[in-house]
Amino acid sequence: MTPPSNTLTDEELKLAELIVTTLNLETPASDIDPTAPLYGEGMGLDSIDILEIALAISKAYGVKLRSDDEQNRHIFTSLRSLNQHIQQHRAK
């Protein structure tokens, strides 16, 4: 559906802004590459950050992340995959 480009969609930019605010990151949200890995290299987040992001996502979107679902690794591959997961699961 979404073309594999490095440009943030509006939804992705909103999520990027949420992450930047939650974690006090220096990078401007608009500079985040939606296809870069969230963990380790790339955005350089660790598991404590992921927990903080999960809490922020639960409050902002009403989506509770679970790690026993098989897709978990895939979800955190990139901002784009995280956003797709949220959009699929958010309360309609």
Add this chain to the structure above:
Amino acid sequence: MPDLPLIRNFDPGARFAVRAGRAISVEEFLGEARALAEMLPDRRFLVNLCADRYRFAVGLVAALLRRQVSLLPSNATADSLTRLGVEYRGVYCLGDGAAPSAIESFPYPQLSIGKGGAGPIPLIPEAQLAAIGFTSGSTGWPTPHPKTWRSLAGSGLAEFERLGLDEHRGMSLLATVPQQHMYGLESSVLMVMQGGLAMHSGRPFFPADICSELQGLPRPRALVTTPVHLRVLLAEASDLPKVDFLLCATAPLSPQLATEAESRFGAPLHEIYGCTEAGQVATRRPARTHKWQLLPGIALHQDYRGTWARGGHVETDVLLSDVIELCGQDTFELHGRTTDLVNIAGKRTSLANLNFHLNSIEGVRDGAFVMPEEEDGTVTRLTAFVVAPGLSGDAIIAALRSRVDPVFLPRPICLVDFLPRNETGKLPRAALDDLVARFTAKAGWH
């Protein structure tokens, strides 16, 4: 030399673990440990990286039966495993996930147990070297802290008795902390073995996972966790499952957070104070008192260097890295850590160690880490000021990533022209605070 039982307080047929919803009996556990012991390579040292808590326990016991020593590095980065390989010849890794390439790997095997599971409870010589914990030194090489079986078993039993868990016989215990960390080892593995409890084999991460796994355990049940997880659980979950016991450690908890946790989980919350060198030292119930009570047998004494712990399962004099005020025979108050120590989410290092690594990066002329003040339950990140003309912040982070645990990576990293060193070459705290204030104002933080 007296022997001490591998496990205590289990009724015959009692559960030792719950794995994927299935109960594993104490006999089955011993049978698997005996089977694994026969298969382990003939070596002296291993690193047990099993992510599954039950498999970790099987590995720990199998190693004990073979008189092998479990090494507990503070992290499992390639760099740290490589260093262990140099110091501990022939060390291998027992794991149930992706095999590390830094040292030889022995994947957790498929175990078949016959009827041999039943049989007497193994006795382990109390002076047998069982494990070695590691803290980061100031030179980049980890400092070893050897533990005998007497120390490990004694710690698990002392905790069980102090916390009064005898009244919840056979309680199920779910932990969100890694079993390779001293707190996780003591509270989610050794206390289970010595107290006849039943461990959940997993380590759920997100609040929704923790709640559903807890819900799946029969009562009585306990949650072993950290301030970071506790805060997120209380903030996210509207409906928390009732538990019978809460245990928390790695950073002091405020009475407000403790009281809220007690009322929403419907259980008393106890806290543990300890360190890798000594293991657990004291406990308290923060909703009731801010004073810590020493575990049985441990005594503190003070001299010009600070406060030392010894006795009980603490087998050598251990210098504690916190400022401590003695209140009575076995109670004390904590007044923060001594200045150089850094503790982030239960991982510990010193500013000296981090500065050593930072300044060993090619192109870095000068650099210093700063630890800002901590707030309750939230994780504070380090700031680093670096003089490195020609290097970008990203390049410095990438170089640090291969040297230190990711939780210690600076956020932010501030490139400066020079550090405000005084005439003796020292960095006065006030000058660093000024620098921090200028940079935070610029970034628009609060």
